[in-house]
Amino acid sequence: MTASADSKTTDLAGRVLAGEALDNLPSQHFIDGTWQGSESGAMLDTYDPGCAEVWHQIPAGTAGDAEQAVASSQQAFEQWRKTTPAQRAEVMQNAARLIGENAERLAVIESLDCGKSLVDAEWDIGTVQKYLNYYAGAADKLEGDTIPLGPDMMSFNILEPVGVTTHIIPWNYPISTMFRGIAPALAVGCTAVVKPAETTSVSALVVAELLSKAGLPDGVCNVVTGLGAEVGAPLCQHPDVRHVTFTGSVPTGSAVMGMAAKNIASVTLELGGKSPAVVLADADIEAAAEDLVMAIYENAGQVCSAGSRLVIHRSVHQQFLEVFMAKARQLTIGHALRRPDVAAINSAQQLAKVAGYVDGAKARGLEVLMGGNVTTDPVSGKGWFYEPTLIYDVLHQDCIVQEEIFGPVLAVQLVDSDEQALSYANGTDFGLAACVYTRDITKALRMARDFDAGIITINQYFAGGVSTPFGGNKKSGFGREKGLEALRAYCRVKSITAKI
Numbered sequence: 323m324t325a326s327a328d329s330k331t332t333d334l335a336g337r338v339l340a341g342e343a344l345d346n347l348p349s350q351h352f353i354d355g356t357w358q359g360s361e362s363g364a365m366l367d368t369y370d371p372g373c374a375e376v377w378h379q380i381p382a383g384t385a386g387d388a389e390q391a392v393a394s395s396q397q398a399f400e401q402w403r404k405t406t407p408a409q410r411a412e413v414m415q416n417a418a419r420l421i422g423e424n425a426e427r428l429a430v431i432e433s434l435d436c437g438k439s440l441v442d443a444e445w446d447i448g449t450v451q452k453y454l455n456y457y458a459g460a461a462d463k464l465e466g467d468t469i470p471l472g473p474d475m476m477s478f479n480i481l482e483p484v485g486v487t488t489h490i491i492p493w494n495y496p497i498s499t500m501f502r503g504i505a506p507a508l509a510v511g512c513t514a515v516v517k518p519a520e521t522t523s524v525s526a527l528v529v530a531e532l533l534s535k536a537g538l539p540d541g542v543c544n545v546v547t548g549l550g551a552e553v554g555a556p557l558c559q560h561p562d563v564r565h566v567t568f569t570g571s572v573p574t575g576s577a578v579m580g581m582a583a584k585n586i587a588s589v590t591l592e593l594g595g596k597s598p599a600v601v602l603a604d605a606d607i608e609a610a611a612e613d614l615v616m617a618i619y620e621n622a623g624q625v626c627s628a629g630s631r632l633v634i635h636r637s638v639h640q641q642f643l644e645v646f647m648a649k650a651r652q653l654t655i656g657h658a659l660r661r662p663d664v665a666a667i668n669s670a671q672q673l674a675k676v677a678g679y680v681d682g683a684k685a686r687g688l689e690v691l692m693g694g695n696v697t698t699d700p701v702s703g704k705g706w707f708y709e710p711t712l713i714y715d716v717l718h719q720d721c722i723v724q725e726e727i728f729g730p731v732l733a734v735q736l737v738d739s740d741e742q743a744l745s746y747a748n749g750t751d752f753g754l755a756a757c758v759y760t761r762d763i764t765k766a767l768r769m770a771r772d773f774d775a776g777i778i779t780i781n782q783y784f785a786g787g788v789s790t791p792f793g794g795n796k797k798s799g800f801g802r803e804k805g806l807e808a809l810r811a812y813c814r815v816k817s818i819t820a821k822i
């Protein structure tokens with residue numbers, strides 16, 4: 323038992339840190355309201371990145387499992403689409419309540435599986451509740467239009483659910499990304515098959531059963547686990563799936579779009595980013611520096627919209643970096659259940675990717691002003707961690723600026739004018755988020771207009787919430803999640819016109 327576990331022996335996280343195993347963890351798919359083993363019987367190990375050890379196993383799903391899940395969701399759709407909006411809202415509100423009652427256990431599970439700080443996992447569970455309540459409230463507000471065609475005609479539009487939807491989930495925000503997709507889908511009357519990432523599947527299985535206990539009919543939300551190519555792909559190319567919501571890498575997103583295209587199914591793609599935080603000369607430098615520390619180091623930079631590029635006016639950069647690095651050097655690193663500021667890296671593979679980018683930068687002679695090393699949990703000496711890192715004065719064409727690293731690595735780009743800042747901000751293949759720091763609101767709004775990105779913030783990097791649309795331009799994808807915008811993906815318009 324560690325010192326920090328000692329002080330927490332009254333709560334679940336403390337007991338788990340001290341060696342207690344969580345009981346009743348699911349190790350089967352959740353299909354049609356019941357637990358079901360994989361057709362193949364094969365299992366996959368899932369790791370706790372905070373100590374790099376296997377902590378549980380999940381089913382290695384197959385095309386046969388995917389087929390069963392889609393068939394169940396297709397059947398359930400015929401029932402769920404006929405429920406009233408109020409009935410759907412009630413189930414979703416029940417689910418939000420039940421998830422709240424299970425929040426401590428869910429957060430510990432999410433922390434262990436992802437490596438993310440328990441602080442962040444608790445926030446994510448709260449976000450899940452917000453998604454459920456927000457979209458429950460939207461269920462009875464899906465109003466259509468009337469179209470004036472003259473006195474002897476009557477024409478109106480109604481919104482219908484598209485049908486079975488597939489949700490392919492990444493490993494950085496597993497449970498909150500799942501509900502970002504399924505909450506609007508369920509609210510409009512669609513059914514959902516969820517395929518979590520193979521390294522972070524446990525929370526999706528736990529929550530699938532909670533949805534069922536909240537009153538969600540069997541098959542309305544099925545969860546199957548396993549590798550993307552083996553069970554994810556069949557869920558994207560199944561002819562009965564009408565929409566695929568995907569969050570992950572650009573190559574996999576492109577492949578998913580190709581699979582859905584075979585059936586003319588629609589897709590929402592939320593892919594990566596290389597999002598700029600632009601600090602102009604007149605910004606509140608201290609406030610900007612404090613804000614940007616977590617814009618890049620939260621969840622160890624494994625955030626699609628992370629502020630991974632600092633585009634800063636040369637005249638203020640020294641003052642900025644002093645404040646930024648002083649604060650960043652105080653960040654704690656460690657096992658998720660010790661509530662660190664900086665989380666573990668989710669897999670050995672991802673850690674190698676991050677280290678590879680920084681080692682390459684060093685080899686090219688770039689200046690690493692802070693961090694730049696693989697590290698471990700300071701208590702156990704184990705786990706997959708990377709130091710908060712800052713790479714100084716990087717050329718715009720360098721891969722450290724152009725490619726998504728998905729780790730705690732900030733690239734600093736110095737500029738001499740606002741025009742150059744904008745040109746650098748827009749100068750990558752991505753277009754997910756962009757933030758500008760300035761005291762001049764006209765400048766800020768002009769930049770907001772000119773940024774080529776889907777999510778713009780001013781003077782606070784992660785401003786917004788479940789009600790603000792989220793999604794990107796260019797290779798960051800298309801379609802918008804969150805907010806009322808998200809409902810569009812799960813509805814189709816039917817126009818009805820009568821001669822009277």
Ligand code: NAI
Nearest residue numbers: 491492518519550551554555570571574593594626726728
């Ligand atoms: P990935 O895009 O391959 O995985 C994301 C999800 O897609 C997982 O659930 C995976 O099982 C599934 N998947 C993989 N192949 C599939 C296929 N053929 N058909 C259907 N589903 C499939 O990403 P990966 O390899 O885990 O991470 C690689 C990089 O992707 C990261 O380093 C990061 O740059 C980026 N990424 C971006 C995320 C974002 O939030 N936009 C989230 C996760 C990763």
Ligand code: MG
Nearest residue numbers: 368369435521
């Ligand atoms: Mg794991």
